[in-house]
Amino acid sequence: xxxxxxxxxxxxxxxxxxxxxxxxxxxxxxxxxxxxxxxxxxxxxxxxxxxxxxxxxxxxxxxxxxxxxxxxxxxxxxxxxxxxxxxxxxxxxxxxxxxxxxxxxxxxxxxxxxxxxxxxxxxxxxxxxxxxxxxxxxxxxxxxxxxxxxxxxxxxxxxxxxxxxxxxxxxxxxxxxx
Amino acid sequence: xxxxxxxxxxxxxxxxxxxxxxxxxxxxxxxxxxxxxxxxxxxxxxxxxxxxxxxxxxxxxxxxxxxxxxxxxxxxxxxxxxxxxxxxxxxxxxxxxxxxxxxxxxxxxxxxxxxxxxxxxxxxxxxxxxxxxxxxxxxxxxxxxxxxxxxxxxxxxxxxxxxxxxxxxxxxxxxxxxxxxxxxxxxxxxxxxxxxxxxxxxxxxxxxxxxxxxxxxxxxxxxxxxxxxxxxxxxxxxxxxxxxxxxxxxxxxxxxxxxxxxxxxxxxxxxxxxxxxx
Numbered sequence: 001x002x003x004x005x006x007x008x009x010x011x012x013x014x015x016x017x018x019x020x021x022x023x024x025x026x027x028x029x030x031x032x033x034x035x036x037x038x039x040x041x042x043x044x045x046x047x048x049x050x051x052x053x054x055x056x057x058x059x060x061x062x063x064x065x066x067x068x069x070x071x072x073x074x075x076x077x078x079x080x081x082x083x084x085x086x087x088x089x090x091x092x093x094x095x096x097x098x099x100x101x102x103x104x105x106x107x108x109x110x111x112x113x114x115x116x117x118x119x120x121x122x123x124x125x126x127x128x129x130x131x132x133x134x135x136x137x138x139x140x141x142x143x144x145x146x147x148x149x150x151x152x153x154x155x156x157x158x159x160x161x162x163x164x165x166x167x168x169x170x171x172x173x174x175x176x177x178x
Numbered sequence: 179x180x181x182x183x184x185x186x187x188x189x190x191x192x193x194x195x196x197x198x199x200x201x202x203x204x205x206x207x208x209x210x211x212x213x214x215x216x217x218x219x220x221x222x223x224x225x226x227x228x229x230x231x232x233x234x235x236x237x238x239x240x241x242x243x244x245x246x247x248x249x250x251x252x253x254x255x256x257x258x259x260x261x262x263x264x265x266x267x268x269x270x271x272x273x274x275x276x277x278x279x280x281x282x283x284x285x286x287x288x289x290x291x292x293x294x295x296x297x298x299x300x301x302x303x304x305x306x307x308x309x310x311x312x313x314x315x316x317x318x319x320x321x322x323x324x325x326x327x328x329x330x331x332x333x334x335x336x337x338x339x340x341x342x343x344x345x346x347x348x349x350x351x352x353x354x355x356x357x358x359x360x361x362x363x364x365x366x367x368x369x370x371x372x373x374x375x376x377x378x379x380x381x382x383x384x385x386x387x388x389x390x391x392x393x394x395x396x397x398x399x400x401x402x403x404x405x406x407x408x409x410x411x412x413x414x415x416x417x418x419x420x421x422x423x424x425x426x427x428x429x430x431x432x433x434x435x436x437x438x439x440x441x442x443x444x445x446x447x448x449x450x451x452x453x454x455x456x
Binding site for chain 1: 242
């Protein structure tokens with residue numbers, strides 16, 4: 001093994017460190033120039049289409065993401081609109097029911113009032129009619145009484161008194177008795 | 179036996195020169211680097227063409243998935259999307275180039291192809307010239323964006339401050355300067371060390387296990403593939419973190435630091451904390 005190391009050391013250690021590591025300034029420049037040419041060739045002919053493909057894919061992904069986001073926003077907006085419309089419809093329905101209830105109540109109250117007024121009127125009319133009938137009956141009874149009394153008086157007295165006198169007397173008598 | 183063992187293992191930290199062109203030594207790692215770069219361009223050209231045509235198969239899907247994941251990492255570390263877009267090509271090239279280069283070192287028989295007794299192919303990630311060159315490119319890019327973000331003077335103030343007016347800040351700037359240098363040294367040496375050590379590990383395991391290497395070596399190769407991915411990812415992440423830190427405004431940093439100190443937030447969520455933990 002020592003022979004190996006000695007051989008290696010003797011081969012590589014003959015010059016300075018740079019030359020033993022293989023550093024040659026001319027070769028270094030040549031390698032550098034070759035590498036720059038490689039960068040230029042790849043940058044000129046190879047990378048642009050690949051970068052374009054990457055950019056296109058990225059753009060497509062971004063566009064899809066944007067579209068998805070937009071659709072999501074639209075869906076959310078539609079959802080909000082639906083919610084608002086539903087809420088509005090519910091409110092309207094509630095208002096309609098409320099109004100209908102109020103109107104119904106008003107109509108009931110009105111009907112009640114009307115019925116009450118009508119019934120009162122009917123009662124009043126009935127009372128009036130009754131009163132009228134009573135008055136008429138009384139008047140009829142009064143007349144009948146007068147006639148009866150006149151007839152009785154005629155039969156008792158035996159002679160007929162003149163109509164006006166007779167009536168006057170009877171009326172006074174009835175008035176006194178009443 | 180030891181002598182026999184010594185003959186079997188031939189390890190060189192430096193890449194081997196195969197031939198010279200116009201004064202430039204063409205090394206085996208450089209050659210492999212060219213091969214892996216051509217492979218990388220070919221694979222991604224195919225993926226790119228298929229993606230453009232809208233024709234997908236499993237391999238294209240996998241490559242695009244990896245690309246998209248890495249690009250996503252750049253965007254998540256650098257908040258400024260414009261800057262992230264500018265840095266992304268460099269960072270992505272670093273990741274895929276490092277990954278391909280590292281994985282080339284795992285290829286069975288890579289060093290068995292020889293020319294005049296020298297291995298013709300050797301992973302470029304195991305060449306310090308390459309990792310240092312890439313680290314220097316990253317350094318220059320980071321400094322370029324730092325100067326654009328803060329201006330020349332503002333960027334210099336990150337490192338050099340008046341010690342009479344702000345002694346603590348001046349010391350902090352000095353530490354920042356040392357940190358800036360050490361970051362890039364660590365960046366290059368880490369990748370080189372891991373790949374080189376991985377190559378040696380595979381060679382030693384294959385020699386030690388002899389005929390059993392056919393059974394045992396695949397496990398180590400799978401492990402090296404994983405390490406290669408991790409190292410490429412670390413290089414890539416540190417590139418974008420360094421850029422993010424360099425363009426970060428001082429006010430925002432101080433504010434963040436205060437928030438962190440008050441909230442005792444997990445340190446690994448902040449790029450600076452990630453660098454320190456490195």
